[in-house]
Amino acid sequence: MATTDWTHQRLEQLRQTRVWRSIFRRGPARTNRTRSLAVFGNFALHTLPVKVREKSLSVRATYYLGSISFFLFVVLTITGVLLMFYYHPAVPDAYRDMKDLIYVVSNGVFLRNLHRLAAHAMVVAVFWHMFHVFYRGGYKPPHEFNWVIGVGLLMVTLFLSYTGYLLPWDQLAFWAITVGTNIISYVPVLGRPIRFLLLGGHIIGQNALLRFYVLHCVILPLAAVGLIGMHFWRIQKDGGITVRDDHE
Amino acid sequence: MSEKNTFEVGLSSDAVKHPRRIVFITRKTSAKVKEEVGPQLMSFPHVILRETIAFQFLAIVLVVLALFWDAPLEQLANPLLTPNPAKAPWYFLGLQELLHYFPPLVAGVLLPTLVVLALVVIPYFDINIEGEPLWGHRSSRRMKIYLGVFAVLFVLLALYDAWTVLVPTVLVGVFGLVPYFLPTSESRFLKFLGSQPLPWWVMTWFIAVALTLTAVGTFFRGPGWSWVWPWS
Numbered sequence: 492m493a494t495t496d497w498t499h500q501r502l503e504q505l506r507q508t509r510v511w512r513s514i515f516r517r518g519p520a521r522t523n524r525t526r527s528l529a530v531f532g533n534f535a536l537h538t539l540p541v542k543v544r545e546k547s548l549s550v551r552a553t554y555y556l557g558s559i560s561f562f563l564f565v566v567l568t569i570t571g572v573l574l575m576f577y578y579h580p581a582v583p584d585a586y587r588d589m590k591d592l593i594y595v596v597s598n599g600v601f602l603r604n605l606h607r608l609a610a611h612a613m614v615v616a617v618f619w620h621m622f623h624v625f626y627r628g629g630y631k632p633p634h635e636f637n638w639v640i641g642v643g644l645l646m647v648t649l650f651l652s653y654t655g656y657l658l659p660w661d662q663l664a665f666w667a668i669t670v671g672t673n674i675i676s677y678v679p680v681l682g683r684p685i686r687f688l689l690l691g692g693h694i695i696g697q698n699a700l701l702r703f704y705v706l707h708c709v710i711l712p713l714a715a716v717g718l719i720g721m722h723f724w725r726i727q728k729d730g731g732i733t734v735r736d737d738h739e
Numbered sequence: 740m741s742e743k744n745t746f747e748v749g750l751s752s753d754a755v756k757h758p759r760r761i762v763f764i765t766r767k768t769s770a771k772v773k774e775e776v777g778p779q780l781m782s783f784p785h786v787i788l789r790e791t792i793a794f795q796f797l798a799i800v801l802v803v804l805a806l807f808w809d810a811p812l813e814q815l816a817n818p819l820l821t822p823n824p825a826k827a828p829w830y831f832l833g834l835q836e837l838l839h840y841f842p843p844l845v846a847g848v849l850l851p852t853l854v855v856l857a858l859v860v861i862p863y864f865d866i867n868i869e870g871e872p873l874w875g876h877r878s879s880r881r882m883k884i885y886l887g888v889f890a891v892l893f894v895l896l897a898l899y900d901a902w903t904v905l906v907p908t909v910l911v912g913v914f915g916l917v918p919y920f921l922p923t924s925e926s927r928f929l930k931f932l933g934s935q936p937l938p939w940w941v942m943t944w945f946i947a948v949a950l951t952l953t954a955v956g957t958f959f960r961g962p963g964w965s966w967v968w969p970w971s
């Protein structure tokens with residue numbers, strides 16, 4: 492016990508320092524006032540409401556599926572950045588980098604497994620979240636527009652996963668993307684131009700790999716961050732989430 | 740006898756002088772109208788704590804799975820060596836299964852576009868905010884429309900031999916009829932079915948079809964998109 496007292500005292504001293512107080516302007520979160528400040532005075536937390544209805548926190552209300560989608564996105568960002576250190580978006584270096592990850596890089600297999608697994612899981616989680624929101628009537632006024640943002644997030648999630656699928660440049664990747672991009676060419680009039688734009692040519696080659704890489708690592712993640720920010724902010728502005736009567 | 744009212748009722752549209760409005764809500768209407776907020780909790784620490792637990796739970800599951808399951812890596816990409824069958828990522832295999840039955844313009848372009856559009860307009864289209872059950876009024880007109888739509892779908896799907904779409908459609912379609920014919924059943928499941936509104940049925944049908952197609956495309960399709968058993 493003596494050690495905890497000691498820790499508490501040191502923590503208290505730390506909190507009194509000028510540097511600490513310049514970062515966290517509020518005091519310790521012991522009153523409801525400082526607890527509110529902890530949320531809306533913090534950049535990372537300010538999209539959360541200060542208070543929530545107790546029943547919206549029960550597991551049955553959401554199964555935390557939205558949160559899990561978000562956490563998977565965070566895991567994917569971290570593992571993805573680490574993978575970028577070992578990856579060249581070039582033919583056939585990309586494939587060699589996969590082999591390096593498996594045979595040379597320490598924990599490379601684990602890193603790649605984690606990224607791939609989280610990617611599949613995110614697609615599942617986002618779909619499931621959408622269906623769960625539907626069944627609890629979470630799209631009804633005033634949440635209409637947040638549902639539309641959600642559909643945008645679904646598209647971005649699918650496209651993120653799809654562009655990532657090409658990057659290992661193995662047979663699985665190449666032919667999966669072939670099947671998908673062939674469908675685009677059936678779009679009347681615009682099909683072939685769109686496919687050309689996406690692939691940077693008529694075939695899936697070096698240009699396509701580079702385009703998918705930039706989409707996968709820069710453009711789509713930025714779009715996802717923007718939309719997720721709007722999504723969370725709107726949940727708060729719409730007055731919290733919908734809870735079904737029979738789930739109270 | 741006729742005593743004069745001791746109170747007066749007046750209507751005022753002058754919001755500055757009489758800033759109050761009274762509304763009586765007798766039935767469930769929009770989610771904007773909250774009957775009661777109920778007990779509330781501070782986000783800090785209650786939400787933060789729960790989210791942290793959810794995150795840790797997820798992290799543990801992911802790490803354990805990533806230790807035992809390996810991400811696939813096949814041979815170097817070779818444009819001259821087409822695998823049979825060439826499969827899209829699993830979440831597009833439902834679409835690929837549709838392409839097997841319908842012309843590409845329908846299965847590859849029209850249907851996905853319609854699905855996305857349908858998803859976007861859901862919140863603006865669903866006017867049945869009270870969630871009235873599908874057979875709440877036992878209307879025969881509704882039954883005619885239901886049977887009509889069902890028949891059209893059935894014939895179309897049968898014409899194209901699209902039986903992996905047909906089976907879940909028939910299943911959900913039949914389940915949708917049960918509460919109409921057994922409205923007084925005491926079974927909890929039937930009571931549950933009977934209380935569901937039309938949007939619930941449409942979404943459930945969509946999910947049933949999507950899951951069936953994805954599962955079939957992933958596990959039951961082999962060379963030339965022929966039927967195979969996953970264990971053989």
Ligand code: HEM
Pocket residue numbers: 553555556557558560561564617618620621624627628629630634637638639640641642643644645648719722726731732733734
């Ligand atoms: C990257 C993808 C997504 C993330 C990270 C995300 C995150 C969240 C979170 C954390 C919530 C709070 C409640 C909950 O957990 O259920 C939420 C609510 C909501 N989400 Fe999502 N979401 C995503 C995709 C979607 C999609 C695809 C849709 C629908 C098309 C959607 C529609 C909604 C709506 C309408 C709400 C408010 C629900 C209510 O009022 O009950 N979201 N989202």
